[in-house]
Amino acid sequence: ASVDKGVDFANYFCTYAFLYHQKDMLTDRVRMDAYYSSVFNNKQHFLGKTVLDVGTGSGILAIWSAQAGAKKVYAVEATKMAEHARELVRANNLQDVVEVIEGSIEDITLPEKVDVIISEWMGYFLLRESMFDSVICARDRWLKPTGVMYPSHARMWLAPIRSDIADQKMNEYEGCMDEWNGFVRETKSSYGVDMSVLTKPFSEEQKKYYLQTSLWNNLVPNQVVGTAAILKEIDCLTVTVDDILKVEASISSTISKEDTWLCGFGGWFDVHFKGRMENPAECEVELTTAPSIEDGTHWGQQVFLLNPPICVNEGDEFRVNFSMSRSEANHRLMNVDLGYEMKLRSGKTLPTVQNKFYIE
Amino acid sequence: ASVDKGVDFANYFCTYAFLYHQKDMLTDRVRMDAYYSSVFNNKQHFLGKTVLDVGTGSGILAIWSAQAGAKKVYAVEATKMAEHARELVRANNLQDVVEVIEGSIEDITLPEKVDVIISEWMGYFLLRESMFDSVICARDRWLKPTGVMYPSHARMWLAPIRSDIADQKMNEYEGCMDEWNGFVRETKSSYGVDMSVLTKPFSEEQKKYYLQTSLWNNLVPNQVVGTAAILKEIDCLTVTVDDILKVEASISSTISKEDTWLCGFGGWFDVHFKGRMENPAECEVELTTAPSIEDGTHWGQQVFLLNPPICVNEGDEFRVNFSMSRSEANHRLMNVDLGYEMKLRSGKTLPTVQNKFYIE
Ligand SMILES: Nc1ncnc2c1ncn2[C@@H]1O[C@H](CSCC[C@H](N)C(=O)O)[C@@H](O)[C@H]1O
Ligand SMILES: Nc1ncnc2c1ncn2[C@@H]1O[C@H](CSCC[C@H](N)C(=O)O)[C@@H](O)[C@H]1O
Numbered sequence: 001a002s003v004d005k006g007v008d009f010a011n012y013f014c015t016y017a018f019l020y021h022q023k024d025m026l027t028d029r030v031r032m033d034a035y036y037s038s039v040f041n042n043k044q045h046f047l048g049k050t051v052l053d054v055g056t057g058s059g060i061l062a063i064w065s066a067q068a069g070a071k072k073v074y075a076v077e078a079t080k081m082a083e084h085a086r087e088l089v090r091a092n093n094l095q096d097v098v099e100v101i102e103g104s105i106e107d108i109t110l111p112e113k114v115d116v117i118i119s120e121w122m123g124y125f126l127l128r129e130s131m132f133d134s135v136i137c138a139r140d141r142w143l144k145p146t147g148v149m150y151p152s153h154a155r156m157w158l159a160p161i162r163s164d165i166a167d168q169k170m171n172e173y174e175g176c177m178d179e180w181n182g183f184v185r186e187t188k189s190s191y192g193v194d195m196s197v198l199t200k201p202f203s204e205e206q207k208k209y210y211l212q213t214s215l216w217n218n219l220v221p222n223q224v225v226g227t228a229a230i231l232k233e234i235d236c237l238t239v240t241v242d243d244i245l246k247v248e249a250s251i252s253s254t255i256s257k258e259d260t261w262l263c264g265f266g267g268w269f270d271v272h273f274k275g276r277m278e279n280p281a282e283c284e285v286e287l288t289t290a291p292s293i294e295d296g297t298h299w300g301q302q303v304f305l306l307n308p309p310i311c312v313n314e315g316d317e318f319r320v321n322f323s324m325s326r327s328e329a330n331h332r333l334m335n336v337d338l339g340y341e342m343k344l345r346s347g348k349t350l351p352t353v354q355n356k357f358y359i360e
Numbered sequence: 361a362s363v364d365k366g367v368d369f370a371n372y373f374c375t376y377a378f379l380y381h382q383k384d385m386l387t388d389r390v391r392m393d394a395y396y397s398s399v400f401n402n403k404q405h406f407l408g409k410t411v412l413d414v415g416t417g418s419g420i421l422a423i424w425s426a427q428a429g430a431k432k433v434y435a436v437e438a439t440k441m442a443e444h445a446r447e448l449v450r451a452n453n454l455q456d457v458v459e460v461i462e463g464s465i466e467d468i469t470l471p472e473k474v475d476v477i478i479s480e481w482m483g484y485f486l487l488r489e490s491m492f493d494s495v496i497c498a499r500d501r502w503l504k505p506t507g508v509m510y511p512s513h514a515r516m517w518l519a520p521i522r523s524d525i526a527d528q529k530m531n532e533y534e535g536c537m538d539e540w541n542g543f544v545r546e547t548k549s550s551y552g553v554d555m556s557v558l559t560k561p562f563s564e565e566q567k568k569y570y571l572q573t574s575l576w577n578n579l580v581p582n583q584v585v586g587t588a589a590i591l592k593e594i595d596c597l598t599v600t601v602d603d604i605l606k607v608e609a610s611i612s613s614t615i616s617k618e619d620t621w622l623c624g625f626g627g628w629f630d631v632h633f634k635g636r637m638e639n640p641a642e643c644e645v646e647l648t649t650a651p652s653i654e655d656g657t658h659w660g661q662q663v664f665l666l667n668p669p670i671c672v673n674e675g676d677e678f679r680v681n682f683s684m685s686r687s688e689a690n691h692r693l694m695n696v697d698l699g700y701e702m703k704l705r706s707g708k709t710l711p712t713v714q715n716k717f718y719i720e
Contacts (some may be wrong), residue, residue, distance in 0.1 A: 006370075007370045010371050011370050019558060019562045020562075020566070020569075023562070026547065026555075058510065063553055064551075084558055087557050087561075088558060090554060091556070179552045180383070183383060183387055186387075191420075192424075193448070194451055194452055195421060195448065198418070202383070205380060258426070
């Protein structure tokens with residue numbers, strides 16, 4: 001599937017051209033601390049080395065790489081944000097080390113291969129935005145055979161959760177349908193047109209919007225009602241685009257709370273900075289976006305709602321078949337098929353339920 | 361300037377493919393009543409005639425035209441909404457009269473010329489969305505020399521207003537800058553990067569967003585503090601695209617309230633259904649989006665804020681130089697230059713002030 005660049009820009013890149021949006025990321029303390037530590041606690045990876053920052057945005061990671069002693073940093077950014085990155089580099093007196101290049105990483109050329117690729121490419125639930133494709137492309141073209149990826153590993157997680165938003169969204173959906181039904185009556189009586197044939201497609205449109213679109217949420221740990229499982233593990237040094245086109249996993253989870261509601265599943269990710277086998281990090285750093293009271297991130301978690309919620313008990317077991325692939329209309333968005341089967345601790349097995357979700 | 365169709369679809373058409381959005385228009389009583397009356401009180405224009413509905417959306421105007429006795433109605437819609445329109449036509453048993461055609465009006469061909477072109481093409485402040493271009497194109501290609509346009513005329517209005525949102529937006533802007541300044545301090549102390557060079561571009565970005573982007577608002581009549589003036593009059597039968605690429609007007613307005621605040625200008629439009637000179641409407645209908653207590657529309661008014669507001673008095677006079685043209689990046693959005701000069705009733709003249717606004 002070939003991607004129209006203009007359309008991709010309109011749909012995706014445009015927001016990154018705003019300082020406001022870059023600031024959202026720059027004020028995410030968990031994110032900032034993880035990248036900061038990964039660089040400054042592993043200076044041996046940067047000292048005298050060449051670095052490529054894929055999607056430099058404001059330029060922050062390129063600047064840190066230079067401050068940690070890099071000999072040369074290529075900072076590539078597709079949007080006009082590149083101009084601000086250039087200003088920032090100069091204001092921090094690093095213009096002799098950091099070279100800002102405006103362009104898509106897929107299109108530009110560098111004069112040399114690099115020792116390190118650093119990038120903050122993670123979208124909601126890791127793969128939304130599909131920006132990791134660009135990092136893989138950069139790695140295959142520009143990383144030395146001995147080079148190191150920052151981050152080096154990534155994982156996707158899924159866990160059963162409880163949450164009030166399941167009810168809330170159901171109420172919103174129902175309110176919306178009540179309004180629609182009033183509208184159909186009105187349109188018939190005042191304007192002589194019978195709209196009832198559109199009730200079904202309207203309800204499908206609204207169901208998709210309210211109930212089947214995954215929600216951004218900052219969950220807290222006690223909303224997780226069962227064991228979390230890993231859906232996918234990625235070695236950033238070796239993974240291919242083919243490996244991430246589809247994420248398929250069959251996992252199990254055991255409910256850990258007595259007499260609670262299962263309202264859906266929460267998805268999140270973590271990434272690790274471990275260097276590479278032959279050249280490991282001195283100090284391994286983890287960036288996690290798991291449910292947390294104090295350490296929430298701008299990524300939050302993605303919530304996939306079950307309607308209606310199910311009453312569950314400690315020891316109940318789930319088997320979840322998870323499959324995520326890219327939306328046909330927009331390769332940066334995702335479709336999720338989530339089927340689950342429940343084995344109660346009593347031994348009884350409930351029939352499989354199949355759900356479709358959209359990560360928009 | 362050529363327009364990339366894919367980009368135009370991503371930026372513009374996509375929202376019209378949702379029933380939710382069509383419903384917003386279909387529940388706008390003022391809009392519905394005006395079109396309904398214009399058709400059913402002027403049946404002589406429809407009886408036994410051929411009609412083209414440009415951008416039929418849900419199909420409502422095409423269906424009314426058929427119900428008013430049209431022999432044949434071509435209902436053209438660029439988005440997938442065409443499928444719903446087709447269902448609706450069939451459910452109302454008009455499939456022998458109404459033919460729904462999915463495609464851009466610029467691309468499709470009809471088997472004949474038509475007697476009437478009906479269309480609801482008006483965007484915020486009349487011309488936002490630039491959809492009228494498509495109606496002009498349809499008219500030049502498909503309207504018989506004797507044909508009638510529905511609506512037949514359109515006007516743009518501007519008036520001085522007072523409003524709390526001027527202060528509110530200024531507060532929001534200032535709050536946003538305070539936060540930014542905290543962020544700059546934080547980033548320097550915690551992460552060793554001096555972001556202060558970006559303060560100016562950030563403040564410009566936020567000024568544009570909070571203060572220079574025109575606002576959707578439903579004004580009430582007593583917020584209008586001076587005489588309203590016409591910026592532009594359009595005869596839909598004869599106007600060309602060139603005539604609407606730019607709207608330039610020099611108008612005056614007299615303040616009609618004593619000791620009040622001038623907080624900005626409100627812009628709105630009206631359209632009229634008068635038929636044509638040789639074939640006038642039996643019953644002329646007006647659709648106005650002027651400030652109103654009971655008859656607000658989904659268009660509201662566009663508000664252009666002045667910062668800071670100015671204290672004015674009855675009898676003070678304004679001269680406003682207004683110029684609106686299309687945004688280079690997106691021909692469906694507008695840039696406005698609004699200069700004003702004030703002659704106080706005391707005889708004193710205040711210097712000209714020049715403002716730039718964006719209709720996004
Ligand atoms: N293919 C590509 N080529 C160049 N830049 C890209 C890209 N895909 C995404 N980007 C840019 O990558 C950035 C990701 S956001 C991260 C910004 C910055 N590195 C930080 O950590 O704060 C965005 O600014 C986006 O415009
Ligand atoms: N060039 C073009 N060709 C075909 N349809 C177009 C078009 N430009 C805009 N449209 C469609 O015109 C519609 C305008 S909204 C009005 C919808 C309907 N006539 C009603 O009155 O309720 C949208 O559905 C939009 O998709």
